[in-house]
Amino acid sequence: MSKGRVLVVDDEPNALRVLSAILGEAGFHVRTASHVAEAKRLLHEDELDAVITDIRMPGEDGRQLFDYIQQEFSQIPVIFLTAFGSVESAVRAMMEGAFYYFVKPPDYAALKGILARAVEQCSLKREVEELKARISAGERRPAFVVGSTSSRKIWENIQIIKDAESSVLIHGETGTGKELVARALHFQGVRKDRPFVAVNCAAIPKELIESELFGYEKGAFTGAASQRIGRVEQAAGGTLFLDEIGELDISVQAKLLRLLQEKEFERLGGNRKVSVDFRLLASTNRHLPDEVAQGTFREDLFYRINVFCIEVPPLRERVSDIPLLVAEFLKEFCARENKLLSLSPAVMQLFEQYPWPGNIRQLRNVLERAVVLSRGREITELELPVEITAHRSATISSLAPVRPLKEAEADLIRDALERCHGNKSQAARLLGMSRKTLYKRIADFNL
Numbered sequence: 001m002s003k004g005r006v007l008v009v010d011d012e013p014n015a016l017r018v019l020s021a022i023l024g025e026a027g028f029h030v031r032t033a034s035h036v037a038e039a040k041r042l043l044h045e046d047e048l049d050a051v052i053t054d055i056r057m058p059g060e061d062g063r064q065l066f067d068y069i070q071q072e073f074s075q076i077p078v079i080f081l082t083a084f085g086s087v088e089s090a091v092r093a094m095m096e097g098a099f100y101y102f103v104k105p106p107d108y109a110a111l112k113g114i115l116a117r118a119v120e121q122c123s124l125k126r127e128v129e130e131l132k133a134r135i136s137a138g139e140r141r142p143a144f145v146v147g148s149t150s151s152r153k154i155w156e157n158i159q160i161i162k163d164a165e166s167s168v169l170i171h172g173e174t175g176t177g178k179e180l181v182a183r184a185l186h187f188q189g190v191r192k193d194r195p196f197v198a199v200n201c202a203a204i205p206k207e208l209i210e211s212e213l214f215g216y217e218k219g220a221f222t223g224a225a226s227q228r229i230g231r232v233e234q235a236a237g238g239t240l241f242l243d244e245i246g247e248l249d250i251s252v253q254a255k256l257l258r259l260l261q262e263k264e265f266e267r268l269g270g271n272r273k274v275s276v277d278f279r280l281l282a283s284t285n286r287h288l289p290d291e292v293a294q295g296t297f298r299e300d301l302f303y304r305i306n307v308f309c310i311e312v313p314p315l316r317e318r319v320s321d322i323p324l325l326v327a328e329f330l331k332e333f334c335a336r337e338n339k340l341l342s343l344s345p346a347v348m349q350l351f352e353q354y355p356w357p358g359n360i361r362q363l364r365n366v367l368e369r370a371v372v373l374s375r376g377r378e379i380t381e382l383e384l385p386v387e388i389t390a391h392r393s394a395t396i397s398s399l400a401p402v403r404p405l406k407e408a409e410a411d412l413i414r415d416a417l418e419r420c421h422g423n424k425s426q427a428a429r430l431l432g433m434s435r436k437t438l439y440k441r442i443a444d445f446n447l
């Protein structure tokens, strides 16, 4: 088993050969570079655990490589090899975070010992970073509230397909919880310890989306000063979630389809095939079959991503989720604001009647605002935004009589008397009132 992957950088071929042989024999997996540019390329290509570099080299030197590693790969420890004359520079680098330095020719036994410690430090740093990422992913992953029959169905479907390899298309209006469904599929599934990479296809300018997804090689276009790994590669071993996949340009759709079929792709400006294994989850608020019919979405890609489809209904169609969502969000925001609040029954009623065009996201925002504004123990209509209270007034005014009740009643009585040719007993029966009441109304209304 390899003791770690080490990159040795030196412009002297002989020094490279000797170090490579000694470290290789000691069980390290060694890669070599004779100049800094090559070292940078290898850093991107391989997951390295340590770098040993000479300081003085023609062109960019070891100090510049160190600065680059500090910036781009801060977890990789750097050990300097230095000629006697540049010890001062190596000492300075150590003060800035280099792992160790040796004066050439090094004591190889000591070098192997230090290298083993450097590799160990690197793997510890990586573990800490991964744990941190997982914790913060967990923090960002709110509880999935399940109240209505339809949300229970969604939850059951997640449990059935979470470990499958097939793609899933999640369809629903904005703010219904599509991304939460995608996160649940990933974090409950077998890939949970690998990356979850979400790309909002609607938020990235059309001309940038391809390089964002597939990355690029150095010099692929003006400004591509170094190679860049795309989101697809970042998702290796994990899940790639393409939010609003319906926004992808037709040319990018073709490239995505090829990637899904062949499990490999080329970075922009490159011709080397890169293999990658990931699970694709996609979401859309568009009706993709319509887009296919209009020719704006590729039919073959649609079938490829639509192996499973999860339909997330709008909040107005699952009103029984509202009390549970309210409880969940109140708990969260009250804890944050250090308040103890409940919802007045009138507000809950209003919530259950409101159509929520922004769905759960809107409900969450409304509650966040209300918790912040509230001064008492109960959230009342005073803390609600006008679009919600105005909706109630609109509902009431659409139900309200367009003229006074008395007038309408008088018209109905007149009509009934006419139809019954003045027969008051018949008219009273027709109107569902007693004769006595009818006589009284005739008198009241002067009919």
Ligand SMILES: Nc1ncnc2c1ncn2[C@@H]1O[C@H](COP(=O)(O)OP(=O)(O)OP(=O)(O)O)[C@@H](O)[C@H]1O
Binding pocket: 142, 143, 144, 145, 146, 151, 172, 173, 174, 175, 176, 177, 178, 179, 180, 181, 243, 283, 285, 325, 328, 360, 361, 364
């Ligand atoms: N079942 C649920 N339980 C708790 N919170 C939920 C639930 N569904 C959605 N949310 C919350 O509602 C908000 C919107 O959800 P999300 O971002 O997943 O929606 P979306 O459908 O992906 O939206 P968009 O289409 O705009 O990208 C988030 O804060 C999410 O945590």
